[in-house]
Amino acid sequence: MTAGRADLVVVGAGVIGCMVALLYRRAHSGAEIIVVDRGAAAGGASGASLCAAIPAAPTATLRALVRRSDALFAAIPVLARHLRHYAALYCVSPQRVADFRGQLAVADFVPAAPAQWSAAEAVYGPLARDAGRVVLDGRRHAYTFDVTAFVHAALRAPEPIARLVEGRAVAAVRRDGDRWSVETGDGVLARARAVALCTGPWTAPPVTGPDRHWAPPPPSLRRIVSLRVALPGPAADAGSAGSVIWVDESVSLIPAAGGAACYVNFTRGDWPPAAAGVHRAAAGRPVAPAEFTDDDRAAGLAAIARLWPGRPASGVGGLAGHDSYTPDRHPRIDRPAPGVVSVTGTSGAGVRLAPALAEDAVRDLTAA
């Protein structure tokens, strides 16, 4: 690769940025692509993420993205290799069943057999079903995607899809002749024909063209927590029991790889505390520590206290981080200038939407 020149510079080596690089490479086999991150690849939201997906979404737009992503996950070998599908039981109150079925992005789910619920309880211990709730069999449409393994395979393989530059924060993107100059504190990283800003929950760098200046909107952040609960005893195989999802409460038990633990995913409705504000993101810096805290643990245990009365008393840890949320939870694709695209606002679902969003970004970049 010619130093300092590229066809595409991707800013941000999270799941969105790496997926953009992958799809651009597939569309332009000889292209010179650089992926640059201020820290380590997959060290942002994607690295903290559980990367789980269920085939349901509240709007037709999101369902279309989910369907398109599912098709790309299945069709591209380096993606398909890192998927792990599992069984899922959806526990829904009768008054919400029709609404939930309307949100499915796949063929309808059928009522589960009582033995399936018993099999889940054999692994997880007593679970609250509540009288009258309907349990639907989600078959094996739920999955997790191993982002870290994908990023490793795509960017650290002997023949990577792009050149990875870690530890350099991009401060500005400026028009320079017929190219975009991608600038860091150490000077110009590259002059590129196209730039994709995939900075997740951090503010993207500004873009200055000959006749315009685009300053990215500061992201609104939410804190996401995945409580990890170790399952004791030889009977514990969450992989075979699959996932249990209480649709009304948006609480899911998700089997961990290896089977002896599961995760409970939830968004902290009580975060950020008023004093922190939601618009504090500064370029290249997280607004708040992403470490899992005692507070996260307490919030998680409170969320599952009634639903999972049989949960183990010890072995509770977790993951925590932030994502950029939009008011309607639809991702944002901005086009600051021809040849520059920005993808953000993935609202807690960036992994399952990543292939479709990347496909849209690459289409824009190719058309420019």
Ligand SMILES: Cc1cc2nc3c(=O)[nH]c(=O)nc-3n(C[C@H](O)[C@H](O)[C@H](O)COP(=O)(O)OP(=O)(O)OC[C@H]3O[C@@H](n4cnc5c(N)ncnc54)[C@H](O)[C@@H]3O)c2cc1C
């Ligand atoms: C605990 C947790 C659980 C989650 N669970 C799920 C789930 O089950 N399913 C799901 O679909 N989603 C889940 N999510 C959400 C999902 O992880 C995010 O939507 C997704 O990872 C966002 O990817 P991204 O590439 O946009 O952001 P990131 O992964 O954060 O990538 C952005 C990258 O840009 C870099 N960067 C930022 N600014 C600059 C700059 N100026 N210069 C250079 N580099 C820069 C950052 O260092 C970072 O690496 C979860 C998130 C968390 C935190």
